[in-house]
Amino acid sequence: MRVKARIRTTAGAGGGRYGHRVAEVLIIEDDDRIRPLLVRGLRECGHTVTSAPTGMAGLQLAVDSSPDLVVLDLGLPDVDGTQVLSMLRAVSAVPVIIASARADDPSLVGALDSGADDYVVKPFTSAQLDARVRAVLRRVQSGRQRPTTLTVGGLVLDLAGRRAHLDGTEVELTPREFDLLAHLAERPGEVVTKRDLLVEVWRQPWGGSDKTVDVHLSWLRRKLGETAAEPRYLTTVRGVGVRLTAPDEGA
Numbered sequence: 001m002r003v004k005a006r007i008r009t010t011a012g013a014g015g016g017r018y019g020h021r022v023a024e025v026l027i028i029e030d031d032d033r034i035r036p037l038l039v040r041g042l043r044e045c046g047h048t049v050t051s052a053p054t055g056m057a058g059l060q061l062a063v064d065s066s067p068d069l070v071v072l073d074l075g076l077p078d079v080d081g082t083q084v085l086s087m088l089r090a091v092s093a094v095p096v097i098i099a100s101a102r103a104d105d106p107s108l109v110g111a112l113d114s115g116a117d118d119y120v121v122k123p124f125t126s127a128q129l130d131a132r133v134r135a136v137l138r139r140v141q142s143g144r145q146r147p148t149t150l151t152v153g154g155l156v157l158d159l160a161g162r163r164a165h166l167d168g169t170e171v172e173l174t175p176r177e178f179d180l181l182a183h184l185a186e187r188p189g190e191v192v193t194k195r196d197l198l199v200e201v202w203r204q205p206w207g208g209s210d211k212t213v214d215v216h217l218s219w220l221r222r223k224l225g226e227t228a229a230e231p232r233y234l235t236t237v238r239g240v241g242v243r244l245t246a247p248d249e250g251a
Contacts, residue, residue, distance in 0.1 A: 023068035023137055027051040028058030028084065029099065030077050034122075038071065041126020047133070055079035059087055062094065069095045069133055072116070074107050082110050089115045095136045097129075150185040153246025155224070155233060157185050171223050176201070180216055184234075184244035193241040217242060 025047050029035040032053070039049045050065060052058035055076040062070060070088070074081035085096060098111045098119040108119055117136045120129060150157040154167040162178055164171040173181065179201050184192055194213045202212065217234060226232040232247045 022046040022048065023133060024048045024065070025050075025069050025071060025133060026058065026061055026065065026067040027071045028055065028076065028081075029071070029073045030054065030075070031073070038126070038129065042130060042133070045126060045130040047130070053077075055081065055084040059084060062088055062092060066092075067094060069097065069136060071097050071099055071129070071133075073099045074111065075101070082107055082114060085111055085114050085116060095140050097132055097136060150182065152185050152188050152233065152244060153248070155181075155185070155246075157182055166224060173220075173223065177216060177220055177223070180213075181220060181244075184242065187244070189243060189245050191237045191241045191243045196241070213242075 022045075025042055027035060027038050027042075027049060029038060029051065030053050035051050035053065039051050042049045050061055050067070052061050055078050058070070058072070058076075061067075072081055072084060072088075076084065079087075081098070085098075088094070088096065095117045096115065098108060098116045099122060100108055100119055101122050103121045112119070117139070118132055120132055148158070148160050150159065156165045157178075158164070159182060162175070164173050164178060164181065180197065183197065183201050194210045197213050198210075217236075218228070221227055221231070221234055224233055226234065228236060233244055235243045235245065237243060
């Protein structure tokens, strides 16, 4: 994909000057102007970087070198980026950040649903890409240490079995309801914005309808035996988002 994108490298000496963990990053990008700038920018941030101009060359490098993370452009000349992602996912669980020319590109949703971990929209700086790389690697590391059970008051979520119990009684949830409740249960007491829920639970990177979140929260409240007017676990913070707390902690 040929786009008018400007990637700015950050000033200063290289060698991981930000003091964070460096990673082996593979960049799959066909634009001959952008690719070397991305490589240079991430190397200046201290990462080890390899690159490929086509999807198939990138897949071969991913298999041969086992990078810590892949930055993947969607518009490749030989194979569509979403197909590259699907083929990569068949052989590897390596984290993938999608690089896209537009935030409203419908392919972004397909890529996120197919297993991409994050996305960036061109143009972006090397510092911004580095921050995304570090954030994704932190999430991956955290996921490896993720507990199998989440407990908030009398609410218990079995993440492996995808089952929920409230005060010892199983609560029948749809897959989306379970994902929504689990996302909130991983952040007990924290106000989570609807924007965050749309991105992380619905995989809608450019937003979507707040009404979708409201409807699912209403269904969850009904199944948890509460209402918006008389909440027990789910408390709406008007104009901000929603918070999950145990009944004796929600006051």
